[in-house]
Amino acid sequence: MICDAAVPLAPPAALSAPAPAVPGGSDVVLVVDDVPDNLAMLHDALDESGYTVLLATRGEAALQRAAQALPDIILLDALMPGMDGFEVARRLKAAPATAHIPIIFMTGLTETEHLVAALEAGGIDYVTKPIKPREVLARMGVHLGAARRARQDASQAHQARNALDAFGCASITLRAGDGRILWQTPLARELLQGWFGATGPWAPESVRDWLRRHVLAENSAGPPAPARTEPAQLNVEQGARRLTFRLHQQAGDSAGGGDWLIVMRESSDAQIIGSMGLAFGLTAREAEVLYWVVKGKINRDIGAILGASPATVKKHLERVFAKLGVETRTAAAAMALNRVRLLHPQFGG
Missing domain, CATH: 1.10.10.10 (Winged helix-like DNA-binding domain superfamily/Winged helix DNA-binding domain)
Structure with missing residues (x-):
């Protein structure tokens, strides 16, 4: 019999070590199901395919194991006694540490309303019971690949923002429609707070107005404007100090004016x-x-x-x-x- 306190199907080290520490860098899968036969079948198939497998038979244990190990993906049974899979998924997605983990539901329910409920609870996909290991492996491969690309893109964006900071430039992405700051580098946050006392998610009013004016000028009807040799710029001065905002590029689609990457630089005369x-x-x-x-x-x-x-x-x-x-x-x-x-x-x- 399989229990959460000691799961004999998984190597003991895999139960407590976080995913990055797994030898060989294999992907870590948390399988949550209250039926021992399902756990045994999935464990063997995943283990043979090179995954590191963690197991849980109850919703509470699944939450604890996910928070401790931060698996790369979770296979989650929809119907379990006590806390069901829908509630487990909602709690995982509500926690910042585990919100990014892809969840594939395993369910014997085939009614559309149940499948929709699984997706609304935070699932990225589902497989129906009886479980077919080859289908599970194929679905996992798709979502793990997407997750890796997302992490790589986020890492590259983070490195680019850090590079701007390293050269004395702060950067923010600002939504033109409502002036919301979508992200900002540490140096940008420091400058906005020092110059404007801004700590919330909204850009200072003068910056929002400047961006809206630029977007309106770009989108206004009429003959094409001559190519601009310098990007649009806003200067804010305090004595001999100056904070310059320059439009770098559009960072999102053009709906509502789009999202814009803005580079800031502080200088003094x-x-x-x-x-x-x-x-x-x-x-x-x-x-x-x-x-x-x-x-x-x-x-x-x-x-x-x-x-x-x-x-x-x-x-x-x-x-x-x-x-x-x-x-x-x-x-x-x-x-x-x-x-x-x-x-x-x-x-x-």
Whole structure:
């Protein structure tokens, strides 16, 4: 007789070791059935085919074994005493650790409503009893192959996002229709929280509006627009700091505006302000004032940025004029821009 406490048909090590630790890397199958003859037949067929087999005869034991071993696939009897297979499947799919595991139902029920119930509970497929091992193996092969490809795609996407982070770029995928963030790299999450205080699933309103404007422009009627040499870009500034959003590519279908991969980069012009100070012998505050003059800001705006009065800004600017040997804002800005561009070609007014 087979029992959950000690299942003699499976190697003892296979009962407790998680799937990645199985010698040889064979796929791990959890078979759940309350009929010993069914377990024996499936165990032998799966074992001969190179699978590592775990067994359970009750729903509670199946949940425990799945959480411990994280099998690659589960063969699950639909009708069992106590907790039936439908409830087992629902609980497995509700748990983040086991939600990804494909479930194939084994059922003697052939009514359409029962088969639909199996799929609605989280099953990916079903086989009908009496069990035919060759059919089970064929179905398993299809779903294990699909699961491997999904894991590989997820791994490649994860590596790509990590690569963007490694180069100082954060990335998010954003749904244009409602502004929901579908995924984000750790650096993107950190930047959004630091700049916008955003911790939820929605992008900041300014980013959502910018993306919607872009999508509307792309989808608007009329003659084709000339090819864009630069991707659409949004700049958010805080003092001399800047957070740039660039559209990289459409990451999903175009329904509702589509899903878009957006790359973010944080930069600061603090080094440029320092270069201005060194080039013209300015104090730190004078260099900041000149920086914002180059940016086209008036004294009132500069005062608001630096936390000073317009009168104080005017006094700093008079000293800047004297040190540069100029008399107007335009001349000061032109001289500063020409000098700084020699050291920072990317800097513009």
